[in-house]
Amino acid sequence: MCERGPMKPLRNEPKLADQSEKAASQSWRLTGKLSIDLGAIAHNWRSLDALTAPDCETGAVVKANAYGCGIPEVGRALAKAGCRTFFVATPEEGATLRAAVPDALIHILSGYAPGEATAFKAHDLRPILNAPEQVADWFDGPKGPAMLQIDSGMNRLGLEAAELASLAPLPGQITHVMSHLACADVPGHPQNPAQIAAFDQMTAGMSVPLSLAATAGILLGEETHHQLTRPGIGLYGGWPYDDARRVVTVEIPVLQVRDVAPGESCGYGATWVAKRPSRLATISAGYADGLIRALSTGNATGYIAGHPVPFAGRVSMDLITLDVTDAPETRPGTMVELLGPNQSIDDLAQMAGTISHEILTSLGSRYDRVYH
Numbered sequence: 001m002c003e004r005g006p007m008k009p010l011r012n013e014p015k016l017a018d019q020s021e022k023a024a025s026q027s028w029r030l031t032g033k034l035s036i037d038l039g040a041i042a043h044n045w046r047s048l049d050a051l052t053a054p055d056c057e058t059g060a061v062v063k064a065n066a067y068g069c070g071i072p073e074v075g076r077a078l079a080k081a082g083c084r085t086f087f088v089a090t091p092e093e094g095a096t097l098r099a100a101v102p103d104a105l106i107h108i109l110s111g112y113a114p115g116e117a118t119a120f121k122a123h124d125l126r127p128i129l130n131a132p133e134q135v136a137d138w139f140d141g142p143k144g145p146a147m148l149q150i151d152s153g154m155n156r157l158g159l160e161a162a163e164l165a166s167l168a169p170l171p172g173q174i175t176h177v178m179s180h181l182a183c184a185d186v187p188g189h190p191q192n193p194a195q196i197a198a199f200d201q202m203t204a205g206m207s208v209p210l211s212l213a214a215t216a217g218i219l220l221g222e223e224t225h226h227q228l229t230r231p232g233i234g235l236y237g238g239w240p241y242d243d244a245r246r247v248v249t250v251e252i253p254v255l256q257v258r259d260v261a262p263g264e265s266c267g268y269g270a271t272w273v274a275k276r277p278s279r280l281a282t283i284s285a286g287y288a289d290g291l292i293r294a295l296s297t298g299n300a301t302g303y304i305a306g307h308p309v310p311f312a313g314r315v316s317m318d319l320i321t322l323d324v325t326d327a328p329e330t331r332p333g334t335m336v337e338l339l340g341p342n343q344s345i346d347d348l349a350q351m352a353g354t355i356s357h358e359i360l361t362s363l364g365s366r367y368d369r370v371y372h
Contacts, residue, residue, distance in 0.1 A: 028333035032252040032285045034367035036069050040245035042081035044235045047243060049082070051218055052225045059085035061214070061232035063093060063109060068290075068360040069236060069247065072100035073371050078235075079104060087128075087230055091119040098123040107147055111157075112138045120144075128178065130157040135167065145175045147211075152179040152199040153191060161202055176209045176228055184216035184224070185240045196223060216240050238356035239346045248360065249340035250367070252283040252302075254332055257324065266321050267313025272297045281309070281324040283336050286317045290362030291338065294352040295320075301351070303342040304330055 049058035060083045066074035075086065075097045085105045088094050094106045105126065111134045112120065112127035119125065120142050128147040129135045138146055148170065151158035158179060159167075170177075179199050183189035196212070203210055209227035215234035217224040219241065234241030237248065258280050266272045266280055283302075287293050296314040303309065304327040312323040324330040339345060345356040352359070 028253055029368065030253060030255070030284050032250060032283075032289065032367045033335070033370060034363060035249040035251075035370045035372065036073070037245070037247050037249075037372045038073060038077035039372060040237065040247045041069070041074055041235050042077050044237065044241070044244045044247070045078055045081050045083060045231065048215065048218055048229070048231045048234055048241065052229055053222070055227070056225045057085060057209075057228045059083065059087060059211075059228055059230050060235060061087045061230055062097060063087060063089035063232075064361045065093070067233065067236045067357065068363045070369070070371075071096045074235075075100045075104065085228065087232075091116050091123070091125055094125040095119060095123045098125070111149075112142075112146075114141055117142050126175070129174075130159075132159065132163050132166070135159075135171075139171060139173075143173060145173050147176045147178055148174045150177060150179050150199070150202050152181075152195040152202065152212075154180055154182040154195070156180070164202055170206070170208065174208055176211050177203055177206060178211035178228075178230075180214065181212065181217050181220075181224070184214065184220055187220060192220065233357055236356075236360055237345060238360070246340070246344055248345060248363075250338045250363070251335040251340070252285045252320070252338060254281045254324075254330060254334045254336060255284050255319075256332060257281045257330055265313075267297075268316060269314055272313040272321075272323075276325070278312075278323055278325045279328070279330070280312055280321050281330050281334070281336070282319050282321045284318065285338075285366075286315055286319050288317045289364040289366055290359065291315055291320060292352055292354070292358075292362065294354070295348070299351050299353075300348065301343070303337040303340070304334060306342060308342075309336065 060078045062071050062074055065071050079101045087107050087109055089109050094108055097106055107126045107128055109128050111130040114137050126145050128149050130149045149158040150164050181195055183191045211228035213224040213229045215231045218229050234244055237244045237246045260274045260278050262274050264274050285291055293315045300311045301308045302322055307327050309322045309324045309327050312321045345359050349356045349359045
């Protein structure tokens, strides 16, 4: 569908900003820059590890390409910090991590299917068995160490109490029994004590190590820690771990700057209309780069040299326009901060009506990635 409006008559005066700006710099690139602070990730892991007792191991969740930050790079940084146990979503992610961290213990959160036996064997992967048929398929097939997930009340994955009872005694190659909290990021939610009680009841008398807490669960306190925790979003600087260091910076270059008169509009649907003589800057990123369309007019802000510059008009696939009237030094090549010192992943997520997990995992492949 074409969203183009009627043609405007040509003007005699130039619409683009001062042409001298065009030659201001020939060194900048069209590509946005995504910077990832591996030191901050390692610091966040150590800090979360310090919240639990010495006999409680702290693992790391690096699924979804380490929440968009890169499995190989993040895996190596966490291993150097002392992490030994990792969680990914699929065998393919497990193979990527194995190549980067050869001695890691790698667990596959989605479990096991018989068609994946070759990948599990080739890369020494450990499934988290989530259903009776997965248990049967694993021990009839590859065998080897595995975790077992039980359902303590989330009703997503895991064996029910009766299914768990039918396994008694547990196969000797089950290394841990785990579950997952649905509402740990809301400390006062009544489902938290209900799930903790259900987990304790279902695992009573077991001699294997237990695991219940992800990032939010760690923050609930020691009753959720058991013998292994599985932090995810807290490693990458996200809520609810308020003490986390920020990990990701996103900066996008300005492609073009123009002046518009009061009453002129900008972008698809003409949703933004100038209320004063204004200056607009268009940057080279859009929803194809994870800057979702919900960040359109009125919902989001970028920063230029620490000054806020609001989005103007709709976010499109490759382009975003911002009102830089109050940032008069803006020119082609100026970098606009969308994530960084002035704006966290949670800030941007709130503007988009989503969560930091979605912001991070949506960041696309077109950025120049820089690791620190």
